[in-house]
Amino acid sequence: MDKKQMTEEDIKLRYITPAITAKWNVDHITMETKITDGKINLKGNLVFREKPKKADYVLYINVNNPIAIVEAKDNNHTVSFGLQQAMTYAQMLDVPFAYSSNGDAFYEHDFLTGQERQISLSEFPSPDELISRYQAEANGGSGLNNQQKHIISQPYYTSQTTYTPRYYQRNAVNRTVDAIAKGQQRLLLVMATGTGKTYTAFQIVYRLLKSGMKKKVLYLADRNILVDQSIQQDFAPLEKTIHKINFTKDDPITITSHEVYFSLYQQLAGNDDNDDSAPDDDPVMRFASLFQKDFFDLIIVDECHRGSAKKDSNWRKILDYFSSATQIGMTATPKETKYISNIDYFGEPIYSYSLRDGIEDGFLAPFKVINIRTNIGEGWRPYKGQLDKNGKEIEDRIYTNSDFDYNIIIEDRTYEVAREITEYMKSTDRMQKTIVFCATEEHAERMRIALTNLNSDMVQKNPDYVVRITGSDVYGKNKLDYFISVSALYPVIATTSKLLSTGADCKMTKLIVLDQMIGSMTEFKQIIGRGTRLREKEGKTHFMVMDFRNVTRLFADPDWDGPIEQDDDYGKGGTKPGGTGPVTLPGPGPDPKEKPIVDEHGCTVKVIGKTVSVYDANGKLLRQESIVDYTKSNILGTYASLDNFIQQWSAEEKKESIRDLLLERGIDLEVMKADQNMSDVDDFDFICHVAFSQKPLTRIERANNVKKRDFLSRFKGVARDVLEALLDKYMNTGIYEIEKTEILKLDPFLKFGKPSKIAQYFGGKEGYLKAIRELEKELYKVG
Template identity: 75%
Template sequence: MDVISKKQMSEEDIKLHYITPAITAQWNIQHVTMETKVTDGRINLKGNLVIREKPKRADYVLYVSANNPIAIVEAKDNNHAVSYGLQQAMTYAQMLDVPFAYSSNGDGFMEHDFMTGKEREFDLDEFPTEQELIQRYKAGANGGAGLTPEQEKIIAQPYYSSQNTYPPRYYQRIAINRTVDAIARGQDRILLVMATGTGKTYTAFQIVYRLLKSGMKKKILYLADRNNLVDQAIQQDFAPLEKVIHKVNFAKDDPSTITSYQVYFSLYQQLAGNNDDQEEEGDNALAKLSQLFRSDFFDLIIVDECHRGSAKKESNWRKILEYFSSATQIGMTATPKETKYISNIDYFGEPIYTYSLKEGIEDGFLAPFKVINIMTDIGEGWRPRKGQRDIYGNEIEDRIYTNSDYDYNIIIQDRIEQVAAEITRYLKSTDRMAKTIVFCATEDAAERMRVALVNQNADMVKQNPDYVVRITGSDTYGKSKLDYFISVSAKYPVIATTSKLLSTGSDCKMTKLIVLDEMIGSMTEFKQIIGRGTRLREKEGKTHFVVMDFRDVSRLFADPEWDGPIEMNDDYDPNKDAPPTPPNPGPDTPNPPVGPKNPKPIVDKNGCRVEVIYKTVSVYDASGKLLKQESIIDYTKENIRGAYASLDNFIRQWSTEDKKETIRELLRNQGIDLEAIKADQGMSDVDDFDFICHVAFDKKPLTRRERAENVKKKDFLNKYSGAARTVLEALLDKYMNTGIYEIEKTEILRLDPFMQMGKPQKIASYFGGKDGYLKAVKELEQAIYDGGAA
């Protein structure tokens, strides 16, 4: 047999016969992986479909150790130059933080050395040996000074692994490796910036594990500012270290026994006092702290969510860090910049690694989202009538009130009802069990919203009274439900109304709807709130989430500080009627609240009736730039008209044999699921043909039943008699129930009621054979669509 030419070989053939042998001749096969998945593949929200792109894969990854990849090799077929794949290899190398990139077409290799910036080409049998490449890496490290003994030691220290843990994703590995390497080099202040939902706590655990096992650190303090965050960390990511963990408790801890642990968890507030403005409280807390721990007791401190408090120079919390100043300190945050306070970069230094929300969404590790902006007729302003009084009988100050006033300075009851109605309508059109967080202006506003949502969803509340719960700092009952709300397995609560409690930290994995009904001026807080929805749970049905904005907070997406991509289209009809607003509970005028001399004015529905005047779905590119605003109906209309310039053209295409399924598939490829859109529109009983004509060409739709009845009124069926007519009548009933696609398939004859009429061959014989049957079906279709669009 003649030898196959390289030019005829596929890329896989080139790898098999040339590249793999060249690499494995020089490298231990156990230190090489092939087709290594780097990302999960971005999730795109196209129309009303969710489509995941293919993951990025590196052809070959070469490793110094299990923790540390050192080189990327990209392969191409022999119809490309040796260096053709080098740019791709370099891109992957930069993503994976490795120093060497190679490409090959089976003739030789091209190398890019990131430590020197140089490139070279060499023959296929000259690929660097494992020892040679590792030595070049070690010698070139630290600007050519080489690796220190501590760095070499920590490189060899493996991650924690078990059947219950997953290996670090590429960005987590980089964050871990850079951190332990920086500590090995003696750096004592370190900042890691990782978007919400990317696994900061898991990353912290792997850092702690490797440092403990290597002996580089022996006593570690992990600080957070929420008790549930501390408990989450101990019970979940840090569970493998449970035997050496202790949660600090000032009231019970004995200084003589507390020192026997290795990893300590505590709240900032517990160690430094609850109030930043009370200097004395902070000093007393530090006095207690010094009784438990010497200032040099800890050699590593991890500050979770370090954008809050700990980075403020005037903060008492920061006294903890100053007290333990001899310890290495790692700050972890999703938002590295502050607005009115000094940046945490001022304390920890520039981040040694940043993994942004934008990168997380593009890699497919974080959920993309849609943004629905909703404007009421009082959004731009409402002015009371001359002498108008509130429900307490007090005259309302005569001025223009806007979104920045509602719930803060004045309460418009009907506005609350309309916001609750919009939330309810959306959930009814999508998924009423979708976990939802409603961010309200104040705790009082969160309670009013809870009541409004209860009344709007009485049927669901009847099934479980925890369908809607207020979860705020002062609400003991609500806080007791927090763990259930953030649980993946617990169904209730479904809707949480809150003010600030859920804006940061809480790991709300299944949140599918975030409602913004408070004014937000801080980019830090805005990113944290958006981060409540970014976690992916595909197995449980969460592929993306929706942001519903009632206060134009989404203007912050245009801020240069915003780094997350938004790519979206609506998956429900913004123009569909909202559920009816519950009736006013009664005409009685309530008494003013006891205590305040000047309570906030409350205006009932008689004093201000509110309507939603428009809704838009914002579509952005990957850089957060606004492309257009539209509804799914507009999107569908635009794409159909793009494919079929006129109604006549569409009817001709539809009427052509085998075109109906092709048209449906074409629309699916453009992100249009007709069945889903029809369900959203309450038009599931309408034929696809009619629905397309209605949406794209403004024609009145007929239901499938109406079209079937029209056929029965005509003479078409009278052309057949006996068993043949019975078959056609059964086909017409099938069309009425399931649509046109099924009756076109001969497989339908193997289903009831046709099976009762005989085998397919027997049924075809009623029409003189298969060709006669197919001709009759075609004529039936023509009768169904006789006259085209209504």
């Protein structure tokens, strides 16, 4: 067979695979290896995945460490044609060697030296050759030390319930343990919310413990839920060696028998919707009462953006006390300001995997934004001498989004926000997990009441349909585990202020409502991160952000998922922070002792505009759309006029092709009809209604019109009975089903005989098809 006529698969089978397996054991080769899951796209009202990135061949030193990528092409391409694709995959997988081949030879790119060369099929390097070259060039040419060689051989933890690390998690683990083996003492890992930071930390700890490089590990977190989630989920394989520190109960003698220690010290980090108690003594003294300075040789700081990098923080005092230990900071959102710098303490990130990366790879959920404007959003001013609900005069000034619920309470605004949330959920899914971020805990309570009253039918079924979950609300905090559970239905809606902005693993959150001013890019990213987890099996492929305070303008800020840069003024401004992060929005003024309360008579609030926006992974605005407008513009772009559409619909032998054309453009007519309670309407009528403002007829009305015009009298006997049955089918299922001859194999047509026999009642197959065309023409007749 001519090589030029062979497919890529033939070239792989006959030339490339034999050349590789001649020197490589098949246990060290994977083929068609999926690297990403494929980006999820939001197009119109459709959600679909792009094809995942797959490498033709991945070659491994061992189960942990890929060392080479090979991309294959057919023989109509040059030897090096696939090299750039191989290099892209190699960079993603942290692999030092990339190859391409068309079956004639291999082309090699060596990332260690930057050189490229062509080699024959028989010259493809063996595992020992690549390992030798890698070890010789590693560490700037100094090679691998014994600890690095030892740690490379340590496997990941695997089991039936623990998934194999994704490529970026493996990169993070490999880079971290490699750097520790080289003696690096401070490390920073930056991984977006939902990408598995805790799982990555577990694999790092597991490999370091099993290699013997580390023996005592301290895992620091500032929220009880973070500690418990970690112990019960990702760190469960080490449960026999884990201990959760309790400063009041632990014995300094017996506590030393464990390997992995979790410390909850939310009381050291200030009262920020955190759990339990306030500081009662010096944090270093508490740790010193249980542990010597050199007891731990590895410390992991989860969510290290929350204060560990502040020079005067209690976090920092603990890290300074255990200064001899290797310390790893993990965060989704590093803080780099005049007063706080993760980079200054931990160093430049050893590995970063951003929200943008996660969405592009299809591991994180994309999102749409509904920006809602009210008549008072740009400002409200009381009339002269206006009194609030309690009879007190309201200060005469212009109140804006920065004031509402912070400095003044507009009751009708709370109601209007709650009404919009309710209407959206009614039109989509009333059981979708929803977080409403409110200005204060008191605002969260008012919002809970408003949502409860607007959803009383759902609350009647379960009183936990709406729950306030805030730091001071004991009842709400006890419901947090149920809210974040994938299997628990209730609570459905959580109103909060700060508690759910970070840390809580809310996997099924489909709607995030922003009704608070957000003071920093760090907090903004954390809040958006509450929705980014994918749960496709449970029906979560994306999420919505409903913004009532124009907070999502931060997507346009250069710091949105941009590179991490240390503030040039870090360390020069004293010790007391004066800002909350790299981007500061206009915030509320000083909290007055008693906020004016304005009822609906004093200020009536109405929604005056909504914009649905779709952003790419970089936070760049792709389009602003309402699905109806999107559909209308697509239809008008295809059909010049109503007459033109009717003409093309009538001429189309299979009406399904028009539906399929719209599906390709992201328009699912069935979903749209269901959203607008028009499922009993034919697609023809729905298109005419949406695009050309025509009054729609139901399928029943169209079928009855056919019967009134006595169309059926043209046919006799069984032929007429068949057409009457087809009209009944049309009323129930629509035009597409009656166009299919397969329908004749179903009830009620079976009683008339086989399809071939039924056709005979019409004079043969052509006669039957002609009758169907005439029936369709009659169905869509005007007047």
